Amino acid sequence: MGLNKQQLTDLQTLGIRWFDMDEYDLNRKGGAGPTDHKAFNFAEQTTMVPIFNDQVKKSNYSATYSENKDHVLIYENDTLVDKATIPAQPNFYKLKTKEGIPYSKIATLHSKNVLATTVFQKCVRYGNRETSCQFCAIEESLKSGATIAHKKPEQLVEVVKAAIELDGITQMIMTTGTPNLKDRGAKMLLESATAVKAAVDIPLQVQCEPPEDDFWFQALKDVGVDAIGMHLEAVSQRVREAIMPGKASVPMSRYISAYKAAVKVFGRGNVSTYILAGLGDTEEEIISVSTLLIDLGVYPFVVPFTPAAGTPLENHPMPDPEMLKRIFSTLGPILKDKMMTSDSLKAGCAKCGACSSMKSYE
Ligand code: SF4
Numbered sequence: 001m002g003l004n005k006q007q008l009t010d011l012q013t014l015g016i017r018w019f020d021m022d023e024y025d026l027n028r029k030g031g032a033g034p035t036d037h038k039a040f041n042f043a044e045q046t047t048m049v050p051i052f053n054d055q056v057k058k059s060n061y062s063a064t065y066s067e068n069k070d071h072v073l074i075y076e077n078d079t080l081v082d083k084a085t086i087p088a089q090p091n092f093y094k095l096k097t098k099e100g101i102p103y104s105k106i107a108t109l110h111s112k113n114v115l116a117t118t119v120f121q122k123c124v125r126y127g128n129r130e131t132s133c134q135f136c137a138i139e140e141s142l143k144s145g146a147t148i149a150h151k152k153p154e155q156l157v158e159v160v161k162a163a164i165e166l167d168g169i170t171q172m173i174m175t176t177g178t179p180n181l182k183d184r185g186a187k188m189l190l191e192s193a194t195a196v197k198a199a200v201d202i203p204l205q206v207q208c209e210p211p212e213d214d215f216w217f218q219a220l221k222d223v224g225v226d227a228i229g230m231h232l233e234a235v236s237q238r239v240r241e242a243i244m245p246g247k248a249s250v251p252m253s254r255y256i257s258a259y260k261a262a263v264k265v266f267g268r269g270n271v272s273t274y275i276l277a278g279l280g281d282t283e284e285e286i287i288s289v290s291t292l293l294i295d296l297g298v299y300p301f302v303v304p305f306t307p308a309a310g311t312p313l314e315n316h317p318m319p320d321p322e323m324l325k326r327i328f329s330t331l332g333p334i335l336k337d338k339m340m341t342s343d344s345l346k347a348g349c350a351k352c353g354a355c356s357s358m359k360s361y362e
Helices: 005-014 052-058 153-167 186-199 215-222 237-242 252-266 284-296 321-337 357-360
Strands: 038-042 046-050 063-067 072-076 081-086 106-112 115-116 171-175 204-209 227-229 271-277 298-304
Touching: 005 063, 005 072, 005 298, 005 321, 005 357, 063 215, 063 237, 115 153, 153 186, 171 186, 186 204, 186 215, 215 252, 252 271, 252 284, 271 284, 271 321, 284 298, 284 321, 298 321, 298 357, 321 357
Parallel strands: 115 171, 171 204, 204 227, 227 271, 271 298
Antiparallel strands: 038 046, 063 072, 072 081, 106 115
16 A cells, blocks of 8 residues: 555546545645645645645545544545655644744744745735636635734744754745845845745745846745746747736846856755646746756746635646646656756755655656
């Protein structure tokens, strides 16, 4: 018993039907970028699996608690194929700042050992459907009161210290909505990273759109940032304009020049991008752009698209798992050959690997 990599890809693409699930706030529901998952700890890997979307009802995978509830049993059709545990509520979630803000509104546990925060929970592109990314729910968790709009550097320091001490987190990821069209979030990330890295020694990845100027990369590196993600999400201009009309106004040529500049600063592999397979790019497009990126020293973290409730794409079809398997089977060996495997990275989503089974193909 135990899921093989193909079954893992199936799970992450089709989701799991789970009828006796206990609701609690470890689910990634709402928030920046792709969302609406739940973390499952399998023997080798923690994996984010879609469970909320209506389309998951068609999945041939289902889950139920074991009799004493210490495991979740995973079935493929009627066959028991694996068992998993669900990461426990982290201890730092019980704490509050002296102003009374729960730490869980400042940063959250991702996977089982990653502390993630969205430094600025708004985006200049979000309020207007002419510019917003159709898959994104960044301000929904703000509206629901699950988070606060701007996490101050001193608040992040307080939370990261507690999360290291109480929950043994091993890396931190700071993402941000895009506050303006100049530095595109790099300035806020720099302020936050400066404070965190002065207080604790933890691998840190920051994520933003490519800033207008390259000097931000060295500035971030100088305060101790280990890695940067600049996320394409879609790779063809056709899909970029259809799904993320605002972000598509930053041309691919700027992404490429920013990647080249960032690789010089952070080194090969410690610059990465998130590519959502299933938005409309063909597998040939995803493979050819990813191969080009790997040549540049950029890790293309290809993730199956999960439609998120409350977004314009909530009924968008989930991707074909066979397409993901072909993409991973092509890119995995290339990453290994170029010595840019997930495990060799210092920090970031590609190192965490919970949102995509890609690393099991390396
Ligand atoms: S891959 Fe990134 S978004 Fe997914 S759980 Fe890990 S840190 Fe969070």
